[in-house]
Structure formats: C-alpha cells, structure tokens
Amino acid sequence: xxMHKQADIIIIGGSTGGCAAALAASKAGKTVIMxxxxxxxxxxxxxxxxxxxxxxxxxxxxxxxxxRGFRTRVRDYYKRNFxxxxxxxxxxxxxxxxxxxxxxxxxxxxxxxxxxxxLAPYVHRGTLLIMENHKPLRAETEGDTIHAIxxxxxxxxxxxxxxxxxxxDATDEGDLLPMTGTEYVTGAESIRETGExxxxxxxxxxxxxxxxxxxxxxxxxxGQNFTITKPEQYDFWKQYRADFWPDQQLSWTGLVPHxxxxxxxxxxxxxxxxxxxxxxRLIDRSQFEEGAFESDITLVNWPQxxxxxxxxxxxxxxxxxxxxxxxxQLSLSLLYWMQTEAPRPDGKSGYPGLRLRGxxxxxxxxxxxxxxxxxxxxIRAETTIVEQDVSPACRKDGKAKDxxxxxxxxxxxxxxxxxTALRTYIDVPCLPFEIPLGSLIPVRVNNLIAAxxxxxxxxxxxxxxxxxxxxxxxxxxxxYLAAYCIEHxxxxxxxxxxxxxxxxxxxxxxxxxxxxxxxxxGAL
Numbered sequence: 001x002x003m004h005k006q007a008d009i010i011i012i013g014g015s016t017g018g019c020a021a022a023l024a025a026s027k028a029g030k031t032v033i034m035x036x037x038x039x040x041x042x043x044x045x046x047x048x049x050x051x052x053x054x055x056x057x058x059x060x061x062x063x064x065x066x067x068r069g070f071r072t073r074v075r076d077y078y079k080r081n082f083x084x085x086x087x088x089x090x091x092x093x094x095x096x097x098x099x100x101x102x103x104x105x106x107x108x109x110x111x112x113x114x115x116x117x118x119l120a121p122y123v124h125r126g127t128l129l130i131m132e133n134h135k136p137l138r139a140e141t142e143g144d145t146i147h148a149i150x151x152x153x154x155x156x157x158x159x160x161x162x163x164x165x166x167x168x169d170a171t172d173e174g175d176l177l178p179m180t181g182t183e184y185v186t187g188a189e190s191i192r193e194t195g196e197x198x199x200x201x202x203x204x205x206x207x208x209x210x211x212x213x214x215x216x217x218x219x220x221x222x223g224q225n226f227t228i229t230k231p232e233q234y235d236f237w238k239q240y241r242a243d244f245w246p247d248q249q250l251s252w253t254g255l256v257p258h259x260x261x262x263x264x265x266x267x268x269x270x271x272x273x274x275x276x277x278x279x280x281r282l283i284d285r286s287q288f289e290e291g292a293f294e295s296d297i298t299l300v301n302w303p304q305x306x307x308x309x310x311x312x313x314x315x316x317x318x319x320x321x322x323x324x325x326x327x328x329q330l331s332l333s334l335l336y337w338m339q340t341e342a343p344r345p346d347g348k349s350g351y352p353g354l355r356l357r358g359x360x361x362x363x364x365x366x367x368x369x370x371x372x373x374x375x376x377x378x379i380r381a382e383t384t385i386v387e388q389d390v391s392p393a394c395r396k397d398g399k400a401k402d403x404x405x406x407x408x409x410x411x412x413x414x415x416x417x418x419x420t421a422l423r424t425y426i427d428v429p430c431l432p433f434e435i436p437l438g439s440l441i442p443v444r445v446n447n448l449i450a451a452x453x454x455x456x457x458x459x460x461x462x463x464x465x466x467x468x469x470x471x472x473x474x475x476x477x478x479x480y481l482a483a484y485c486i487e488h489x490x491x492x493x494x495x496x497x498x499x500x501x502x503x504x505x506x507x508x509x510x511x512x513x514x515x516x517x518x519x520x521x522g523a524l
Contacts (some may be wrong), residue, residue, distance in 0.1 A: 003160045007031040009482045010164040012136050012149055015043030016468055017452040017475030018170030019115050023066060024479030024512065026122035030486060033162055035134040035151050038369045040362060043172055044468060046112045049215040049361050049368035050301055051097065051105035051280055052468040055411035055524060058103060059093050062411055062432070063469045064476050065513020073114040074106050088287040098284035107282050107297070107360055139180040144446045146180050166447050166482040170475060173313055174377030174454035182445045183380040186313055188419070188459040196387035196460050198426050208421035209313065210374040211306035214331040216367045217282060217360035219295035226355040227339045233329035234336055244424040250337040254303040257415065257427035276302055282360070297357060301372060305331045308418045313377060327371060374417060374466055381456025382496065383438025387414065390433045390461060392523040403436035405496050406516040407477035407509055410435060410470035413524045416463040429523040430464045434516065440478055441492045449492060451478035473514065480508050
C-alpha cells in the first residue's frame with residue numbers, strides 16, 4: 001500500500017538535530033513531517049542512550065535558548081516526579097546522575113518525555129506529524145532538486161511518499177546523501193586534501209571512521225545474581241587486544257586519550273583512580289530520598305565497548321549486519337566479563353549483582369535501541385570546517401575562525417575515538433567555535449539541508465562538532481533556514497550569498513535565542 005503526504009518541510013531522522021529542527025520550523029509556523037527509524041525520537045539523547053557531553057560554560061552561555069529549555073525541563077521532570085534530598089531539590093544546576101562527564105546526566109526515558117512535551121503543542125495542533133518506525137527507502141530527484149522521499153513502515157511495510165519544498169537530513173548516518181545523489185565524504189581525509197596536522201599523511205581513507213558503540217544501562221544489587229547467558233562471541237572478545245591498546249579490551253585498563261598513556265580504571269568510585277561507574281552515571285541515588293532507587297544507574301559507553309573492527313556506512317548489507325551484531329556482542333561480553341571475571345579490589349572476581357536495565361533504554365534485550373554513531377557521512381558543503389579553523393596551534397589570536405555567516409556556536413575538544421583503520425585516539429585542544437551556515441548547505445543540491453552530524457566538517461573537526469548541544473544548534477538553524485526560505489521564496493545558497501538577506505535570517509536566529517558569537521575564552 002502506498003500513501004502520499006505533503007508538508008512545508010520534511011525532516012528525515014528524528015535525531016537530536018532532527019527534533020531541534022522540527023521545533024524550530026514549527027515555531028516558525030510551518031507544517032512539518034519528521035520520520036524516525038526507531039520508535040523513540042531524540043537520537044543520541046534517547047535511542048542511543050548517551051547523556052549530554054557539553055562544554056564547561058554550558059550553565060551560563062554557549063547554547064541556544066531552546067537547548068537550555070530542554071535542560072531546564074529535564075531538571076524539572078525529576079524535581080516534579082521524585083522526592084529529592086533537600087540539597088538536590090534546591091540545586092539550580094541539579095544533575096540527576098552527578099556524573100563526571102556530564103553536567104546533566106539523566107535517563108534516556110526522561111529525555112524522550114521532555115522532547116515529546118516540547119513538540120506536543122505542534123503535534124496536537126496538527127502542524128507537526130511524527131512518523132516513528134519509518135525508514136527512508138528511496139528518493140525522487142530531478143537535476144539539483146529533490147521532489148520526494150519514499151519511507152517504509154517497519155511495522156506494516158507500507159510505503160509513504162513524502163513531498164515538500166525542503167528536505168532536512170537529520171539521520172545519524174547521513175542516509176539521504178547517497179539516496180538523493182548529494183555529494184558527500186566519508187572517513188579520513190589526507191593532509192594533501194585539507195592541510196590538517198592530524199589528517200592522514202598518505203592517501204585519504206573513506207572507510208576509516210570513528211568507532212561506534214552499543215550502549216546500555218546497569219545498576220548493582222549486592223547479594224543478587226543477574227548474570228546473563230554467556231554471549232556467543234565472548235571467547236573472542238575476552239582475548240582480543242588491539243595493537244594500540246595496553247591490555248585486553250575486556251580489562252580495567254585503557255588509555256588517557258590526550259597522552260595515550262595507560263590508564264587503570266576503578267569500577268566503583270574511590271580516591272585513587274578514574275571511576276567508570278561515575279563516568280556516565282544516570283542516577284545518583286544519594287540525591288533522592290531513601291527507597292526511590294535500589295541502586296545508582298550508570299550508562300556503559302566506555303572505552304571497553306567501543307567497536308572499531310569495521311564500518312557500517314557504505315558497506316554491503318551483510319557486512320553492516322555483521323558489524324552491528326559484533327558490536328552488540330562486544331557490549332554484552334563486557335557485561336558478562338564484569339559479572340563473572342572482572343578483578344575486584346577485595347581479591348574476588350566478578351560482580352554478579354550487575355543488572356542490565358533494559359527498561360531504562362526502552363528495550364527487552366537490555367541494549368539501547370540504536371548504536372551510538374560518532375561519525376556520519378558528511379556533505380560536500382559550501383564551507384568545510386578544517387582543523388586550522390578551530391585549533392589553538394593554528395589560531396595565533398587565540399580565537400577560532402570568525403564566520404560572517406555564523407548560525408551558532410559550540411565548544412569541545414577535538415575528540416576522536418579509535419577508528420576502523422585501527423588508529424588510536426586523536427584528542428587535542430580546540431577553541432570555542434562557530435557554526436557557519438555554509439557548512440549546512442550542499443555544493444549542488446538546492447533543497448536539502450544538513451541537520452545533524454552530516455554537515456561540512458572533516459574527519460578531524462567532526463570530533464568537536466558531534467556533541468549534543470552542537471547537533472541541537474545545527475538542527476535548529478536548519479529548521480529556521482528552511483522556514484525562512486519558504487517564507488521569502490529563496491534558496492539556502494541565496495540566503496547565504498546576499499549579506500542583507502543573511503543578516504535578516506540571522507535576526508530570526510537571534511530572536512529565537514541562538515548565540516552566534518563567543519566571548520573571549522581559552523581553548524578546551
């Protein structure tokens with residue numbers, strides 16, 4: 001069965017960026033259809049189960065107003081629905097997980113509830129349609145224009161043909177790019193191509209991409225036994241050790257990303273070493289009244305379950321499925337090792353009280369609904385952001401490149417996890433940066449806008465532009481751009497190319513609370 005639906009703006013991918021785009025376009029008074037492959041919108045915040053990675057100034061400035069609104073709503077959710085300790089209830093910057101890596105670590109179910117609430121007025125009004133469990137199938141194009149995207153329901157198999165003046169690719173892997181014939185790049189560029197200090201010294205490698213990770217939540221009930229069935233690939237992963245890694249992958253030893261020195265982790269918090277338990281903890285039960293939670297809840301997105309033995313982008317379907325399954329097996333093998341064989345400070349082995357919390361991730365098998373994708377296909381854009389634009393080693397004035405077409409800002413280190421070419425971390429300083437409008441606009445296709453991790457970065461600069469508040473800002477700018485183009489009957493390239501029009505569009509962003517310039521700050 002084939003159906004047809006039309007809107008002002010079609011957003012393919014209900015990622016973090018996709019949700020921000022849908023919110024922006026809806027606020028601008030446009031009709032919107034957003035599809036999502038899973039049954040949870042939100043991308044890395046929800047279906048991938050990753051709590052926000054953010055820069056150190058996030059509580060004061062450095063994000064859009066709507067992203068700050070999301071964070072406030074997360075805090076309000078817990079304060080409204082749980083009895084907190086008085087100090088937690090009074091804390092302005094309350095973090096449910098009190099994690100070491102995130103200032104607002106929280107459960108993905110809460111992020112989902114907040115996102116749905118933020119979009120609810122437009123859904124109920126009938127101007128925003130969210131089609132979950134729908135995957136893009138093919139595109140109808142003519143020359144430099146996309147006419148329609150066909151999506152298929154994963155539940156019924158029915159196909160819906162979506163038409164609109166503008167299409168936003170907000171998928172985590174840039175799914176629309178090959179489908180629409182949009183020029184794009186994957187993997188690692190060469191120094192010859194980009195001039196970047198940390199690019200490949202030889203030939204570019206399109207298949208050299210950052211590891212992806214299949215995350216999951218666990219808690220710990222002392223005295224209980226929740227040991228899972230031994231995973232099929234456990235024996236392989238138990239003995240596996242990459243040449244660049246200091247020990248077996250299933251161990252308490254990893255690397256300090258910026259020095260590449262061995263790093264011996266602790267599991268539960270202590271005063272001696274870095275605690276994996278606290279690293280991405282989602283719930284710190286000490287902040288809640290007695291009985292609210294049986295245990296802390298932590299999110300396992302750790303070095304030990306980064307999967308780098310193959311890419312899932314631009315490979316045959318059988319190859320993709322193999323690597324997806326192997327990544328799941330790695331994550332389950334890590335859990336089984338922790339439950340049965342992991343060395344403990346008391347001389348014993350294993351923590352059988354570790355419980356896989358599928359309810360936190362919204363699944364029966366316990367793992368997140370989708371893998372955490374760090375690196376996407378990237379459009380060949382009007383502007384490509386390179387390391388020289390953001391690195392303090394290249395910017396002698398101590399400021400990242402000043403873009404006349406800035407549509408937002410972000411901040412994070414250039415943080416690349418080990419890659420599918422079996423290269424180790426690249427983790428180097430980065431200056432607080434701007435997001436140029438040109439990075440959202442393809443070099444040729446007229447009515448496609450990048451709205452996720454698929455903007456015009458390189459393999460290197462993707463490492464700092466891929467985090468939650470930056471992706472949100474990208475999506476929000478894309479949503480407002482499509483709305484502006486419809487209202488003024490102009491194409492994105494023309495908006496950027498006319499200074500007066502560009503200033504007018506940036507005025508929309510400014511009125512919406514999008515920050516486009518940083519104050520003077522040091523490198524991260």
